[in-house]
Amino acid sequence: MFETPRLRLREFTELDAPFIHALVNDPDWLRYIGDRQVHSIDDAIGYLRAGPMASYAEYGFGLWCVEHRATGEAVGMCGLLRRPTLPGVDIGYALLPAARGRGIAFEAASATIERARTVHALPSVLAIVSPENAASIRLLERLGMQLVGPRALTPDTPPVLLFECSFHTRGAL
Template sequence: MIQTERLTLREFTEADAPFVLSLLQSPGWLQHIGDRGVYDLDSARGYIRKLEGSYREFGYGLWLAALKEDGRPIGMCGLLKRPTLPVEDIGYALLPEYAGRGYAEEAARATLQAARSRWGIDRVLAITTHANLRSIRLLWQLGFHLEKSIYMEGDEEELLLFSTVPEA
């Protein structure tokens, strides 16, 4: 678990399936991240089981971001280890009603700090679509640098690949 000033980042459990369904069916998720085949509570639980596999294998993954004051889930943020990328990448998403309030930056900064301090990960990647200007702006604010455009396996859309630079 990771605590920030306003958020708690924790592992997902199957009890979070209704929230996962809501987040993965939100317009922003579908537009900028894509359809992950989560259409009902059963498929949401299946998505969570994949996240739990990452926790077991690597010790990290995507975490549920909840408001510290009342535990209300508002999004997710964390590290992913994809076979198609050379190092971990950061992922984040919020329900639309919580966008633009600094929560994504707060969660991402805490995730990057945990990557360095807990797992010794200095270089982190990030991928986003050309159209996701809010995400691009956040990556600049976090100190990421644009490396190149890429295509992910099975995806027809060109993506932007960003990376952190290891601290000296």
């Protein structure tokens, strides 16, 4: 779909179900993002169909598989989401533990934000993060995103921190 110097970001397919199963059951995913009830390969296929693949069909974007260009090895996901609980499109990302700390998240997220601006002509990109996820907060700040403040996505969940990267001065939150 699109590339960076080290990475390829492409749409997920059902063949990625084993990778998704591993990623969404990583302890950090469960801690900071939550349990998506993906406990089998069939569950992972359902997650892909209902999540990323449905988003591609409806919006023309979604979470993309992040893989090394040189090897084709899947190392994470990064992409754009439209959530009913947010006033705009947000960026999401997650990497397998072995891929963290190498600048991969920054490279993938930078390319995703640029794609949001140029290909999808979005006025801004939002991000939500658990207040305890210091590494992700640092990444959002490094990407040039500004803290908007805490936001409860639903009445029964704890607040998250909302960040925004605005491409135009008008229409910012």
